[in-house]
Amino acid sequence: MRIGILGIAIESSTFCPHRSSVSDFTVLTGQELLDIYDWARPGHELAEAAEWVPVLRARALPGGALHAEAYAELKADLLARLREAGPLDGVLLDLHGAMSVDGLVDAELDLVTAVREVVGPRAFLSAAMDLHGNVSEGFARTLDLLTCYRTAPHVDTWETRERAARNLVTALRAGTRPVKAWVPVPVLLPGEKTSTRVEPAAALYAAVPGIEARDGVLDAAVWVGYAWADEPRCHAAVVVTGYDADAVRAGARELAEHYWRVRHEFTFVAPTGTLDECVDAALASPARPFLISDSGDNPGAGGADDVAWTLGRLLARDLPSAVCASVTDPDAVAALQEHAVGDDVGVTVGDAFGSGLGQVKLDGRLRFVSPTAAVITVGGLDAVITARRTAFHDPAQFAEVGLDVTAYDIVVTKIGYLEPGLYAIAANWLLALTPGGVDQDLLRLGHHGIRRPTFPFDADMPDPDLEPRIL
Numbered sequence: 001m002r003i004g005i006l007g008i009a010i011e012s013s014t015f016c017p018h019r020s021s022v023s024d025f026t027v028l029t030g031q032e033l034l035d036i037y038d039w040a041r042p043g044h045e046l047a048e049a050a051e052w053v054p055v056l057r058a059r060a061l062p063g064g065a066l067h068a069e070a071y072a073e074l075k076a077d078l079l080a081r082l083r084e085a086g087p088l089d090g091v092l093l094d095l096h097g098a099m100s101v102d103g104l105v106d107a108e109l110d111l112v113t114a115v116r117e118v119v120g121p122r123a124f125l126s127a128a129m130d131l132h133g134n135v136s137e138g139f140a141r142t143l144d145l146l147t148c149y150r151t152a153p154h155v156d157t158w159e160t161r162e163r164a165a166r167n168l169v170t171a172l173r174a175g176t177r178p179v180k181a182w183v184p185v186p187v188l189l190p191g192e193k194t195s196t197r198v199e200p201a202a203a204l205y206a207a208v209p210g211i212e213a214r215d216g217v218l219d220a221a222v223w224v225g226y227a228w229a230d231e232p233r234c235h236a237a238v239v240v241t242g243y244d245a246d247a248v249r250a251g252a253r254e255l256a257e258h259y260w261r262v263r264h265e266f267t268f269v270a271p272t273g274t275l276d277e278c279v280d281a282a283l284a285s286p287a288r289p290f291l292i293s294d295s296g297d298n299p300g301a302g303g304a305d306d307v308a309w310t311l312g313r314l315l316a317r318d319l320p321s322a323v324c325a326s327v328t329d330p331d332a333v334a335a336l337q338e339h340a341v342g343d344d345v346g347v348t349v350g351d352a353f354g355s356g357l358g359q360v361k362l363d364g365r366l367r368f369v370s371p372t373a374a375v376i377t378v379g380g381l382d383a384v385i386t387a388r389r390t391a392f393h394d395p396a397q398f399a400e401v402g403l404d405v406t407a408y409d410i411v412v413t414k415i416g417y418l419e420p421g422l423y424a425i426a427a428n429w430l431l432a433l434t435p436g437g438v439d440q441d442l443l444r445l446g447h448h449g450i451r452r453p454t455f456p457f458d459a460d461m462p463d464p465d466l467e468p469r470i471l
């Protein structure tokens with residue numbers, strides 16, 4: 001068996017003015033690509049089961065939609081390498097599922113359709129995805145197998161890819177195309193309301209392995225979907241795959257009905273408030289460090305990272321011990337290059353990509369400077385400025401700009417739910433509902449392109465048809 005490995009993976013917000021380019025992607029090919037998968041190494045049963053052929057995998061930090069030319073360039077490179085790879089029995093697609101491209105409403109469908117055209121109708125296609133990806137009917141139909149993470153924050157990313165590879169090998173050995181039961185669930189919620197750390201998502205996802213373990217079922221998967229793109233495919237979805245049509249249909253219906261039944265129970269994963277309410281609570285609390293998620297411009301969810309709104313509010317509060325990370329402003333970082341640590345400096349930051357939420361003047365002392373970042377101390381506040389969009393989602397990233405994140409009373413960073421590294425050091429935590437391209441208040445963003453009715457946009461909608469479609 002020869003199985004190709006490929007993919008273009010990005011989560012991109014159509015509400016964000018930033019546009020993703022080829023340079024935002026890390027592109028792996030050849031042995032370098034193969035080496036990232038444990039199970040493709042000699043000695044592993046999956047490595048012995050097939051010849052794994054690395055094609056191309058491009059992966060980027062979440063951001064704005066791709067320029068049409070950027071997508072065309074990546075796709076053309078991927079397809080050229082796929083043709084060069086020769087005949088393949090199968091393809092493992094390492095995707096996210098929430099890529100937006102200017103001019104397309106279902107970018108992953110476009111990609112898998114093009115892959116299918118190259119490899120032909122006989123090859124089996126298996127996709128490993130983020131549960132924040134979207135699954136349209138056409139996309140699911142074009143694939144033979146598709147699965148996604150079962151945890152958010154995502155701690156099962158590599159085992160998900162291995163499961164997709166294993167399922168592909170199993171199906172190829174059986175020589176029979178699996179049956180897929182697909183159910184669109186008309187619910188669209190942010191990841192911060194659907195963390196599997198808490199109910200009701202914890203119980204929903206806990207039910208998935210039980211469905212998968214049934215006779216005749218190969219895989220079961222539940223997608224939350226991506227809330228910050230305005231496309232018809234943005235909604236929750238369930239796919240159960242296997243060889244017994246009745247079993248996959250029953251499993252898919254159960255998971256879809258479970259999702260729909262608990263739709264009113266999804267709440268934010270942490271207590272929320274306005275930024276000022278969160279800062280007031282942090283100042284009144286003895287918990288140190290007190291983490292505040294500045295959620296509206298979270299680059300990890302697709303925010304532009306150029307919004308200085310929160311920074312401006314924090315400066316106005318004259319806080320005794322706080323850090324604010326981060327605002328991307330290439331011009332400001334460039335202007336600071338001629339200064340040394342300890343210099344008094346003044347720069348204006350914000351709105352580098354056109355988010356339209358204003359600029360802030362920083363007059364303070366330069367605490368850290370490198371070609372890619374700077375830290376300016378204003379009173380008790382350290383403001384982190386970066387040349388490129390950067391997600392400060394782990395203490396190690398603060399260390400890279402010379403900061404010990406545990407040394408502050410208040411840590412404000414652009415994130416939604418806390419990733420494991422920050423979760424571990426947070427003595428307490430609040431989610432601030434701040435403005436930006438990944439605003440957690442979906443109803444104020446103004447979706448026009450999603451299917452209607454969808455909960456909670458149509459809060460009183462009637463029960464939907466959750467009968468699985470066999471694809």
Ligand SMILES: [Zn+2]
Pocket residue numbers: 130131132154
């Ligand atoms: Zn995700």
